[in-house]
Amino acid sequence: MSRPPSPCAPHCLHCESLYRSVRRRTEGRAVGGCPQKSWRIVKTANGREIPASIPGYGIVSPYVGPATTRTFVTRATRQVHPVGHGRSKRLEDISAAIDACELKSGDTISFHHHLRNGDQVLNMVLAVAARRGIKDLTIATSSIFGVHAPLVEHIRNGVVARILTAYMSGPVADAVSSGLLSNPVVFQTHGGRARAIESGELHIDVAFIAAPAADPYGNLNGVDGPAACGPLGYAMVDAQYADRVVAVTDYLQPYPLCPVDIFQDQVDFVVVVDSIGDPAGILSGTTKPTTEPVGLQIAQSAARLIEASGLLEHGFSFQTGAGGVSIAVAEYVKGLMQRNQVQGSFAAGGVTGALVEMLELGLFRTIFDVQCFDLRAVESYRRDFRHQAMSASMYANPHSRGAVVNQLDVMILGASEVDVDFNVNVTTGSSGMILGGSGGHADTAAGAKLAIVTTRLSSRAGAKVVGKVDCLTTPGETIDAVVTEVGISVNPGRTDLIDRFHAAGIELMQIDEMLCAARALAGEPTSRVQGAEVVGVVEYRDGSVIDLIRASR
């Protein structure tokens, strides 16, 4: 379904003619060009062909592999406006903050998704910017949800010209998929976003931080107030590197706030509003395991793999998402750890009540938490010393002095599609429309010793195991196993794991067999009509380009 016709496509982005057929196959080097403009295309390590330069994005550095290739990197400078003795940081409203920060057309402003589908701060700031006639903004936000629907109008009106994000769903995703945004959206990973900010590749003029609690001098936390959400891990990086930092809160406390996630010496201004977010959209009460038999079967298979991997021993570390199957895997792992009397070192995430329960049972010594997914996790972070916050950089930045993902034993991942090369798509659906993004997917896959994709063979939209993923989010060389309801397939590169699983009596299947089973279930994929226009650039965590998203028509 998803394999683009080759070699006569994709179209040249500059002259709409076809590329010349591929001349050389050297990965990461020029492999062809446009006959009219001599425009080069480059090829990634996964064989995706990408123009060497993309209008509205710039020069492409093609993906060359998951390992860090840099000996050293340089951290960005930024401006800091000293706040002397006796100066107040309180401002009347968002408009006053825009004035104080001298925000102007063409600037880059950032937001964060710890309030998820309850966030009102992005909408609030953009509404004021639009009223003030500010145009051509770049929005660097860690994720975009349905609640951010008003952004569509801002795109249409030219208030917003560029978006960088790690995840996008809802009306904004639909609008961007259809080509509404004047420049391609840039998909980053959570770690890649931190890296880009710290390197200066992504320079933020003003960071707006939704603060569930704040004091008048800019100490912020995410655990108090009506919009309590957990650690402010994604915003921590922006607070360090943005030229200006504005905290927007609906819960102002006397100085000094305690505890503090982001400290006063990183915050320029504090604005109090009626509400920063709708609690109903921020957190669920407790994330729950799936109860569907197919989901439970997949979860059980994944847990068996973990047990047989040799990793489930003293010091074991584990991360999983908030989906029902992932939580079910955590439940099974909990049972295994109890039975085998294993004490793990840490759980990481995106933290759920399921991981908190394992901490409280003594199955893990600690938790590293970049954001909470449910109220139980928030409560744990609030009162348990062992439950520690981490910044997005500490979590996953490939160019730091060592991210937490590097220490992960096992990571449980989802997929929109997975292909016969173990490449995973969590960015687009089979219709080609944007429905997500990496978040920490590619980061944790690269870091974990055992990265397991759990997925059903098919969904209503079609097969989920495919010949070639429509959009490549996470490269197959970082995925170790795929678990579906018909069986388990292990990346042939991991002969060590294959030997272990065989020794444990676990039956494995080839990924091609899984593909056949998926096609038998869901039918052959139908060809999708793909536009020439690039609406999205998918960056790998190091900032190289791993794939493009073309307009869905």
Added chain:
Amino acid sequence: MSRPPSPCAPHCLHCESLYRSVRRRTEGRAVGGCPQKSWRIVKTANGREIPASIPGYGIVSPYVGPATTRTFVTRATRQVHPVGHGRSKRLEDISAAIDACELKSGDTISFHHHLRNGDQVLNMVLAVAARRGIKDLTIATSSIFGVHAPLVEHIRNGVVARILTAYMSGPVADAVSSGLLSNPVVFQTHGGRARAIESGELHIDVAFIAAPAADPYGNLNGVDGPAACGPLGYAMVDAQYADRVVAVTDYLQPYPLCPVDIFQDQVDFVVVVDSIGDPAGILSGTTKPTTEPVGLQIAQSAARLIEASGLLEHGFSFQTGAGGVSIAVAEYVKGLMQRNQVQGSFAAGGVTGALVEMLELGLFRTIFDVQCFDLRAVESYRRDFRHQAMSASMYANPHSRGAVVNQLDVMILGASEVDVDFNVNVTTGSSGMILGGSGGHADTAAGAKLAIVTTRLSSRAGAKVVGKVDCLTTPGETIDAVVTEVGISVNPGRTDLIDRFHAAGIELMQIDEMLCAARALAGEPTSRVQGAEVVGVVEYRDGSVIDLIRASR
């Protein structure tokens, strides 16, 4: 005693001839020069005359006043060497760390004083550097104590050519006072050190951090292990800005350490040694109030001032050092807060058991802690959520977005000398020998609403209230009151305070009367023979030069 003969001194540093007499009196501008080299001298806001350039230091920016004059500052870049999946940070020993960091002659290395007079890490690293033939090092260390005596030999042998510090006592101070160091020592404040590092003015090639506890991936804390000392507030800044960061520990714990003061993403290497420090030199059991009647009388007067100042109300904030008189002030303030049913907002410091007790009694809501002075404070930081660490930058950096010192109501300060302009010397003794340094003295004085110097009128060395301080550490315009056993003198610039104290029936005296009383007690000061050679440059917190220290012969 300490006023240098004028205008024919000090000597020109370049040609050893005399300066031309002062031509213009404009503060901070050229006021004279050397006849042979046309060497200019400049004058600070406090009237100190300083060469516009000092060999071994560079161009002088003269002190112009305590307020921040910069609209914005720029943060330094630095190198980060990415640590990818699977790479170990453990190194065999200090020598291996020197290799791994490619440390070479002429480099700048940094250390921190949280192990105080028990620290062995500075000595250990320099011993290896000396053996390896490394020369001409710049040592940026937050303080130097008696335990660092081996540094004298390294200075003599040319291993160490430059020192920047906030405090210096013991044999190294004696050696530097007598001119052993080939370049003048640079005295910074704690906040000024953080500012210099963050601005790039002080670029650190390799930071060596004494870590009471560490895990193999570089998470560090100061609360576990045999050398537990409290938060690692001074090292936090270096960990962020040094090109290379080496943790040296004697207490390696499994990954991940918990709690964490300095996170793994800031640490390059971890070296395990037998011992990083002698507990006997690190902390006292509990710091205790003075029992001497004179000290108690001074403390009681200071507490009366605080009560009458109008600041001792709900939200009150307070900092004091670890000296016996300071602790006694804290005891009296505790009684006042209990009697008046005042709940303060925070205590800050350099934290002692006395402040912890006030936290535990509910007299303060929180503590901000850059380092602990005693075991009780360490224990409190270890287990009490309300007792939070702060970095030296958050504590006192004048070029941050708002330091904690800016929020202080009352600061209790000591003095080696205080003069009739309320200038304070805590850097040299009356003999002209170096015996301390600002630490946070000038920072907290500038930030606090009420900065009180408590001091006896005289010591064995002579009068402590003088006509002009030998060395100007903290400018008089930031000192609000001086309390001695003969009375209280308030800075005439603080007419608001004078009115309040009069209304409260507190008797005040002129600082000149205090000077007379001191001279009556200790006799007239004798003229000190001062060399021409500049052995120390005293920087104010913003990096301007506020005074010089000349060789003691």
